[in-house]
Amino acid sequence: MPLQDIFSSIRGADPDLISKLPDECTTHIFSYLTSPRDRCSCAAVSRKWLLLQALMGPCDFRCPSPTPSLCSFPEGLNGCNGEQADETKTSRFLAFGSANDARLAAMAVGACALERAVTHLTIRTHFIDPPPGSSLLEVTDRGLKIVSRAFPELRYVTLLGCDAVSNEGLAAVATCCPMLEGLHLFNACQVSEDGLIAVALNCLKLSSLTLHMCHHVGDGALKAFAQWSSNLEFLSLDDCPLMGHDGLAAVLSSAPRLAKVAIAFMEVRDVALEAVAGRGGESSVLSLSMEEVSGFTHLGFRQLVQAAKLHGLSVRRCAGMDVASFSNVVGSGNRGLSGATAAVGLRRVAVRNCEGFTDGGLIVLSESARQIAYLRLEKCHKVTTRGIVNAISNCSGTLKLLSLVMCNGIGASQQQQEEGVVEHGAMIPSRCPHLQTLVIKNCRQVGDEFLSLVGRAVGKATRIEVVGMRNITDRGFVSLLMYMKRCSSMREVDLSGYKRITDWSVVALVGASGETLNRITLRGCLKLTDRSLRVIGQLCPLLDELDLTGCRGIGDSGVAGLLARGAGGGAALEVLQAARDGTAPRKSLLDTLSLEGCEGVTDGCLRILADMAVHGSLVWVNLKGTGVSQGGIEALRKAFPWCHFLQH
Amino acid sequence: MSSGDSGPSSSKQLVQQPAAAGRSPNQPPLLGAGGRKVIVLKSGDEEEFEVDLLDAMQSRTLRRAIEDGCGDGPMPLPNLTGPVLAKVVELFRRHRGDPRWADELQETEKEGMFKDYAPQKPTAEVKGFDREFVSVDRDALFDLLRAANFLEAPGLLDVTCDAAADAVMNMTVEEVREYFGLVNDYTPEEEAALRKQHEWAFQ
Structure with a gap:
C-alpha cells in the first residue's frame, strides 16, 4: 500500500488541516519563504496568516532577504497615498480608506520582505463607527504594535483621529521605537497618562510633541515629559481639559531646549506663564502661542511679556487679554526699567481676534519690546x-x-x-x-x-x-509709492480687490519699481484697461507671474501689449500684426498668466499666447470664463502639450 | 504525552532497566546504564517502533517524557499513525549528530550524558535523505508537519517547514488557500487594502 494512501485512510476527511497547527509552526513555515512575493501572497491568505507574518521581523526569516535590485517591482509596490523617499526619510501616509490594521500589517510584511525602513508614519482615520466584529478595518493597538515592531527606526508618528488606539498601542511604539523624535496625537480619546509616560521613559530623543483633544491625558504625562524629555523643542497642547497648571509649569520650566510652545483651548494659570518667564539661564529662547486660553491674569501676563527668554508671542481669542494686562506691564515697573529690561528678546508678535486688545495695549507692548x-x-x-x-x-x-x-x-x-x-x-x-x-x-x-x-x-x-x-x-x-520711490527692490505686489484704482496706479507702480517686479496680482481691479498691460509689458522685464483674474476691462490688445517689451506706446497692434506675420517679439519671462473672467479676451489673443509659449516661458494659463473658444484652446493644447491651459 | 504511566511491559521492550526503582524522578532514567539504550514508541494504531535513546532525544517532547521517567515501557503516541511514526523514526536515525538539535543537547546536557555526541555537519547523504523524506503529497506533508510540531523535533520541523514553504513558492493567493485548505476570512474592504499595499504580489 502506498504511503500516501495509508495516510489518507487513517486521517479521514479533514480539509482544514493547517489551521490546526499552532502559530509557531505556521510561523516556522513562513520563515522559509524566500521571495517577498511569496511572503505577501501568504500574508494575503487569511487574517490569521497576515497577523502572524506581520509580527515577524527580518531576522525571523531563514533566508537573507533578497536585495531590492533582484526583484524588480512596478511602482505599485509603494502603493501609498503619499510617499516620499530619500536617503534618510521614508514616510508613509495612510488616510481614511487605507488607514486600517490590514494595511499596517501588509506594510509590515512588505517592509520585512524588502528591508525597507519607514521613519515617518502618519495615520488619519475617519470619524465613523468602526465596522463590527474583529475587523481589520480600523486602526487599533494591534496595528500599532505590528508597525512599531516592523519599523523600529520610526522617528515621527502622527495619529489623527485613531480613537481605537489606547495606551497599549502607544506603549508598544514607545518600547519598540526608541529613536522616536516626534509624536503627534490628535483626538486620541483612549490614550491616558500611562501610554505617554511610557513614551517619555523610552523615547529620550523626543523633540516634538503634539497632544490635541486627548481628553484623558492629565498632568502626570506632562510631568513625565518634564522629567525625561530633555530634548523637547516643540510642544503643542490643544483642548486637553485634564491638564492643569502644575503639569504645564513643570514642562515649561524644565525642558531646556523648548523653543516653541502652542497652547489652545485650555485653562492656564499665572503659574504656568511665570514658569516660562522663570526659565533658567541656559535654556533656549521660546516662542509662545496661545489660543482661546483663559484663566491667567494680567499679573502672569506681565511676567511673561517681561521675560527676556520670550522670542515670539502669538495670542488669539484670549479672554484674559485686555488693556489692563498691558498697562500693568509698564505701570508696575518704573519707566527707565521697563525700557531696559522688559521683553528685550521679543521679536515676533501676533495678536488675532482679541477683542480686548486696544491701542493702549499695542502702545504699551511696543514700548516694552522695542525689538519687534x-x-x-x-x-x-x-x-x-x-x-x-x-x-x-x-x-x-x-x-x-x-x-x-x-x-x-x-x-x-x-x-x-x-x-x-x-x-x-x-x-x-x-x-x-x-x-x-x-x-x-x-x-x-x-x-x-x-x-x-x-x-x-x-x-x-x-x-x-x-x-x-x-x-x-x-x-x-x-x-504710498511716492514715499518709497527710491526703493527699487520691490518684487511682489498684490493689489487685489481694489475696485477704485485705475491705470494710473499701475503706471506709477511700474514706473517706480517695474525693473524688479516679478509678481503682480491685480485680481478684481475692474477699472484697469489694456493700457496697464502695455506698461507692464514695457517696463517689467523680470515679470514671471501675472494674475488678472476678474479684470473685465482687459482685452486682446492688452494681452498683446504684454509682449511689447521695449516697443513704444501704442505698439500693441503692431505686435499683434508682427505675431500674425510670424516675426518673433522679444523674449518674455512670463510663465504664469491668469485671465480668468476677462470677458474681453477672445480668440484674438491666441496667436500672442502661442508666441509667448514658443519664444517665452509661458507654461500655465488660466482662460476660464474668457471669450476664448473651445476650439482655440484645443488648438493651443495640441500645439503646446507642455503648457497648461485651463478652461471649463 | 504527560502521562506518567509507562504501561505494561511489552514483548518488544528489549532493554530492561533494573536500576529504575532506586532512581530519583529528576534524574534521566537511563543515565549510567550500560549497553545500547533503546526505547519503544507506540503509535495511535498500536504499531511499535524501536528507537535509539539518543535519537529519540531529538524530540523535546520525548526527551521531557524520558526525563520524567516514562521511558521504561512503550511510549504511547496516540496522535501519530504508524506510517508517520515510521518515517519520523527513520529521520531521527539519519539525523544522528545533526547540529540543528545536537547543539541544543550539548547546552542542556546533564552529567555528561551526551559527551560523545559531537555535532556534525549534515552530509550530502543526509541532505539527500531529507529531500527524499519530504517528497510526499500534500496530506502526507501536513501529517509530518503536525508530527514535527507535536514531537517538537527541530530537525524534523525544519525539513517539513522548508518543504511546505517550497510548495507554495510562486503560488497565487488563491492557490495557497487551496493548498492549505484555508478559508478566506477577509472582507472585501480588507482584501482591497492588502491589494493596494502589495499590488505587485497579486499579479
Missing part, C-alpha cells in the same frame, strides 16, 4: 491708526513685517485719521530701514490717508499686499 520684527494683527477691531503709528515708531529699528488683516478700527473715521496724522505723524521716522513686507488686507476703513501715512515708514519693501479695501483710490496708492 514681525508684527501681525488680525481682527483687532479696537486698534486704530494711533496704535499702529506708535507701534511703528517704537519698533522702527527692527520692524521687518507689518501685517494688518481685518482690523476695522484702523482709519475708522476721517476725523480720527486726521488726528492720527496730527498727533503722531511727526513721530514716524522717515523710514523703517528693515521693513520688507507690508500687508494690509480687508481693513474696511483704511483709506488713502492711512496708506500715505504707512508709506512714510515703508523702506526697502520687497513685497506689498494691499488687498480688498474699497476706500483706497489711486491717490492713496500713488502717495
